[in-house]
Amino acid sequence: MRHRVAMTINGTQYEHEVEPRTLLVYYIREQAGLTGTHIGCDTSSCGACTVEMDGHSVKSCTVFAVQADGAQITTIEGLAVGSQLHPLQQAFWDEHGLQCGYCTPGMIMAAKQLLERNPKPTEQEIRLGIEGNLCRCTGYQNIVKAIETAARTMAAQAGKEVKAPAAVS
Amino acid sequence: MAISTLIGASIKRREDPELITGTGGFVDDLPQTGLVHMYVVRSTEPHARILGIDTARARQADGVLAVFTGKELASEFQSPLPVTVSFVPEKKYPPHYPIATDRVRYVGEPVAIVLAQSRAAAEDAAERLDIRYESLPPVVDMEKAIAPGAPVLHDELGSNLAYDVKRAGGDIEAAFRDADVRISQRIRQQRLIPVAVEPRGVVADYKPFANALTVWSSTQIPHFVKVWLAVILGIPESQVRVVAPDVGGGFGSKIRVYPEEVLAALASRKLGRRVKWIEDRSENMKATHHGRAQIWDVEVAARKDGTVLGVRATQYLDLGAYCSQFGTFQAIALLLIQGPYKLQAWDGRGIGVYTNKTPTDAYRGAGRPEATYIIERVMDLVAQATGVDPAAVRRKNFIRQEEQPFTSLMGLTYDSGDYSTTLDKALEMVSYQQLRKEQAEKRKQGKHVGIGLSTYLEICGLGPSVATTAAAGIGFWGMAVLNLHFTGKATLVIGSSPHGQGHETPFAQIVAETLGLPLEDIDVVHGDTAIGPMGMDTYGSRSASVDGTAVYLSAVKVREKARKIAAHLLEAAEEDVVYENGKAYVKGSPTKAVTIQEITGAAFQPHRLPAGMEGGLDETTFFNPPNFVWPFGAHIAVVEIDDETGRVQIQRYVAVDDCGTRLNPLIVDGQIHGGIAQGIGQALFEDGVYGEDGQLKTGTLVDYLIPTASDLPMFETESLVTPSPTNPLGVKGIGEAGTIASTAAVMNAVADALSPFGVKDIDMPASPQKLWHLMHKNGGSKR
Numbered sequence: 001m002r003h004r005v006a007m008t009i010n011g012t013q014y015e016h017e018v019e020p021r022t023l024l025v026y027y028i029r030e031q032a033g034l035t036g037t038h039i040g041c042d043t044s045s046c047g048a049c050t051v052e053m054d055g056h057s058v059k060s061c062t063v064f065a066v067q068a069d070g071a072q073i074t075t076i077e078g079l080a081v082g083s084q085l086h087p088l089q090q091a092f093w094d095e096h097g098l099q100c101g102y103c104t105p106g107m108i109m110a111a112k113q114l115l116e117r118n119p120k121p122t123e124q125e126i127r128l129g130i131e132g133n134l135c136r137c138t139g140y141q142n143i144v145k146a147i148e149t150a151a152r153t154m155a156a157q158a159g160k161e162v163k164a165p166a167a168v169s
Numbered sequence: 170m171a172i173s174t175l176i177g178a179s180i181k182r183r184e185d186p187e188l189i190t191g192t193g194g195f196v197d198d199l200p201q202t203g204l205v206h207m208y209v210v211r212s213t214e215p216h217a218r219i220l221g222i223d224t225a226r227a228r229q230a231d232g233v234l235a236v237f238t239g240k241e242l243a244s245e246f247q248s249p250l251p252v253t254v255s256f257v258p259e260k261k262y263p264p265h266y267p268i269a270t271d272r273v274r275y276v277g278e279p280v281a282i283v284l285a286q287s288r289a290a291a292e293d294a295a296e297r298l299d300i301r302y303e304s305l306p307p308v309v310d311m312e313k314a315i316a317p318g319a320p321v322l323h324d325e326l327g328s329n330l331a332y333d334v335k336r337a338g339g340d341i342e343a344a345f346r347d348a349d350v351r352i353s354q355r356i357r358q359q360r361l362i363p364v365a366v367e368p369r370g371v372v373a374d375y376k377p378f379a380n381a382l383t384v385w386s387s388t389q390i391p392h393f394v395k396v397w398l399a400v401i402l403g404i405p406e407s408q409v410r411v412v413a414p415d416v417g418g419g420f421g422s423k424i425r426v427y428p429e430e431v432l433a434a435l436a437s438r439k440l441g442r443r444v445k446w447i448e449d450r451s452e453n454m455k456a457t458h459h460g461r462a463q464i465w466d467v468e469v470a471a472r473k474d475g476t477v478l479g480v481r482a483t484q485y486l487d488l489g490a491y492c493s494q495f496g497t498f499q500a501i502a503l504l505l506i507q508g509p510y511k512l513q514a515w516d517g518r519g520i521g522v523y524t525n526k527t528p529t530d531a532y533r534g535a536g537r538p539e540a541t542y543i544i545e546r547v548m549d550l551v552a553q554a555t556g557v558d559p560a561a562v563r564r565k566n567f568i569r570q571e572e573q574p575f576t577s578l579m580g581l582t583y584d585s586g587d588y589s590t591t592l593d594k595a596l597e598m599v600s601y602q603q604l605r606k607e608q609a610e611k612r613k614q615g616k617h618v619g620i621g622l623s624t625y626l627e628i629c630g631l632g633p634s635v636a637t638t639a640a641a642g643i644g645f646w647g648m649a650v651l652n653l654h655f656t657g658k659a660t661l662v663i664g665s666s667p668h669g670q671g672h673e674t675p676f677a678q679i680v681a682e683t684l685g686l687p688l689e690d691i692d693v694v695h696g697d698t699a700i701g702p703m704g705m706d707t708y709g710s711r712s713a714s715v716d717g718t719a720v721y722l723s724a725v726k727v728r729e730k731a732r733k734i735a736a737h738l739l740e741a742a743e744e745d746v747v748y749e750n751g752k753a754y755v756k757g758s759p760t761k762a763v764t765i766q767e768i769t770g771a772a773f774q775p776h777r778l779p780a781g782m783e784g785g786l787d788e789t790t791f792f793n794p795p796n797f798v799w800p801f802g803a804h805i806a807v808v809e810i811d812d813e814t815g816r817v818q819i820q821r822y823v824a825v826d827d828c829g830t831r832l833n834p835l836i837v838d839g840q841i842h843g844g845i846a847q848g849i850g851q852a853l854f855e856d857g858v859y860g861e862d863g864q865l866k867t868g869t870l871v872d873y874l875i876p877t878a879s880d881l882p883m884f885e886t887e888s889l890v891t892p893s894p895t896n897p898l899g900v901k902g903i904g905e906a907g908t909i910a911s912t913a914a915v916m917n918a919v920a921d922a923l924s925p926f927g928v929k930d931i932d933m934p935a936s937p938q939k940l941w942h943l944m945h946k947n948g949g950s951k952r
């Protein structure tokens with residue numbers, strides 16, 4: 001039995017038939033062909049598959065594609081605008097927040113959500129906020145620094161655009 | 170001016186833009202068409218005879234192209250999987266083939282493969298296989314495995330003992346005779362599961378008419394995989410190409426030729442189709458090798474002033490079910506126990522054991538973390554027994570800088586080192602004396618604070634070809650090809666195969682600085698055996714010192730040839746020509762210079778070259794270093810153990826590392842951070858546990874805990890630079906140092922915190938339950 005699903009990923013509409021058991025991460029990778037979202041486990045532990053779905057970060061290995069029918073999805077490929085990197089991407093690069101880079105797309109998507117909820121997190125809040133994302137390479141130190149740096153950049157940008165501090169889209 | 174502006178600069182990595190935008194290419198991300206998916210059916214039994222596998226129902230399942238059992242594939246293998254000497258030439262080992270035929274020896278061993286149009290179809294079909302096993306008693310415990318009457322894994326070996334060897338130097342009897350203090354301690358190195366966040370994966374494409382095989386694999390060693398696929402499958406090596414694309418971490422776990430690489434290639438040959446296999450995490454936990462898995466029985470002879478006279482120890486190494494490619498590499502610990510200390514004698518015995526578990530092999534540090542752990546625990550045990558401060562015990566025993574190069578009891582030559590200065594620096598960073606006072610205060614308040622030191626010395630930079638032949642069975646060297654293009658741009662092909670280390674940036678820095686080329690004009694290529702000659706790949710913190718030197722020497726050779734061409738163009742004598750900052754000019758007339766780009770243009774036009782000179786500007790170097798390199802440092806952990814929960818909180822972690830010249834400090838620090846985190850994982854969280862039934866009880870990331878961001882503090886790092894005399898750049902290695910140092914630092918801190926309870930040593934991981942019991946249940950004494 002196959003189901004027809006349709007969703008918007010990074011602003012583009014996708015529509016496919018899927019098996020009911022197809023996980024969102026496989027849909028994104030195999031049907032939509034966006035392979036920046038990775039798979040690192042089968043127990044919802046690692047966060048490599050983290051994407052944004054209707055404004056919330058989700059582990060896309062934990063969502064069925066049929067559950068995402070009609071959803072708005074953002075993946076790592078949807079963050080940069082042309083060659084203009086998202087402040088988080090820029091900060092991960094500047095602060096050496098990645099080594100092998102396998103965890104990085106999920107880590108950045110989790111960090112994005114974290115900063116949207118809490119634009120000025122403390123170090124401890126950042127550490128707790130990305131606890132669901134495993135990195136085996138960096139010891140997290142430069143990831144934490146990158147998120148701090150991005151938070152500052154985003155605050156500065158938001159300050160330029162509007163006065164109210166909460167105005168992060 | 171030009172010198173040392175680029176080498177030593179913290180330049181951002183050129184690898185990153187793709188990785189941060191999701192456009193990198195890991196094996197599973199590569200665009201591939203016409204794929205057939207392979208599913209590997211694995212033994213669910215730790216030890217059993219395979220009575221039969223009925224594949225009929227699976228073959229008929231939807232989307233299935235083929236099913237092969239081990240028996241059906243056996244005749245295709247022209248060689249078993251490789252096993253290297255790895256410090257134990259005496260070992261006995263059975264041939265290990267990629268797939269079991271009539272007997273299985275660990276849970277996870279391949280028994281059949283299913284090929285289908287999708288991974289899901291293959292997995293569905295696998296459930297329809299009827300595999301009949303006759304269970305045999307599993308051998309799980311190492312000591313029971315070598316006791317008389319134990320069931321034997323490999324009948325042809327007669328027992329489960331792979332080796333029983335001695336590695337000793339100095340007069341151990343005299344050391345113990347002269348000792349005031351004698352200590353015995355059993356110290357465990359639990360089994361660890363490497364958990365690179367990207368599991369392994371392979372795509373294999375065999376072209377029957379050309380008899381040519383291309384394999385993309387998530388591996389640390391594409392060059393070795395190429396050689397061995399050729400040997401095992403009987404394909405000329407020239408017809409095999411192996412590509413390591415972006416690789417999502419290795420830590421030693423991708424350092425061997427794996428069964429699945431052979432099986433995917435073989436399946437592609439049998440089907441004439443492109444075959445893909447991606448390991449899922451549950452498979453990874455049992456099909457990718459494990460590390461450590463040792464028990465050490467240690468005896469120490471010391472004087473009451475803290476002088477350590479001698480150490481006697483037996484290392485029991487659990488090899489798992491087969492001897493893996495570098496399976497006995499961890500026995501290098503027997504050669505390294507001495508560390509940075511001046512012992513009079515070392516008496517080591519190594520015992521290798523087969524058990525019904527996943528094979529063990531290199532895991533970050535491979536033997537050096539174990540050696541460091543033992544000798545650093547020994548230093549603290551001596552401190553505890555004599556009442557001498559742990560820092561003073563280390564100082565008393567250190568080899569002094571004037572004594573370098575120092576020859577160890579095992580005949581190894583340390584290249585350079587200044588151990589007391591790194592220790593002093595680390596002590597100063599934590600305000601050690603003050604910290605000890607605070608510890609005493611907090612103890613009075615009922616708080617459990619501990620301070621742990623680890624002054625490690627490690628060996629890396631494989632290596633001098635002769636020595637590595639003894640160690641690993643083949644000579645090792647570094648390789649780099651530097652090729653300048655017509656327009657003055659450069660391609661650098663390196664023999665190392667990074668999988669997160671970021672070689673491209675520092676290696677480009679070396680070339681840019683040596684030739685004065687703009688950094689962005691140098692493209693760095695790696696991980697494709699079709700481009701450039703044989704490389705020795707990446708493991709054991711070898712790349713910077715060995716391949717990095719090859720890069721440097723190739724750049725120097727190019728520079729020298731460029732100078733000759735420039736002399737000809739300038740109509741000057743070669744010795745009068747100065748080359749700097751990408752330009753050559755006659756001494757005294759820097760304004761009339763020819764640029765490297767102009768020189769390169771001339772290099773491709775024979776009429777513009779000196780008589781007799783061949784065209785082109787490309788140089789290849791095979792660098793065989795005269796010695797290993799020996800990084801060292803001092804790490805200090807400060808912990809507090811929660812009285813109510815037993816949880817260890819790392820309050821400070823200070824690391825002073827000396828890895829010689831730092832090519833790119835940003836990258837060096839990143840390696841240190843990640844390394845420390847991994848060592849802390851062993852100390853506090855990670856434990857690969859098997860039940861008595863031979864089943865892996867920690868087979869998912871829910872049961873096997875690796876550190877998360879909230880488990881770790883900010884590490885405070887400092888560096889000192891004692892250049893290595895082993896290579897012209899003065900570089901050592903830093904990929905594993907953090908891991909080598911940190912496990913001991915943290916465990917020494919935990920033991921220190923619990924010393925008021927009479928605790929001497931704690932089995933890792935120092936889990937909350939274990940510590941809570943030590944504090945509350947056993948009346949304070951452990952054994």
Ligand code: FES
Nearest residue numbers: 040041046047061
């Ligand atoms: S792949 Fe989704 S959490 Fe690991």
Ligand code: FES
Nearest residue numbers: 099100103135137
């Ligand atoms: S950078 Fe390798 S797992 Fe995070």
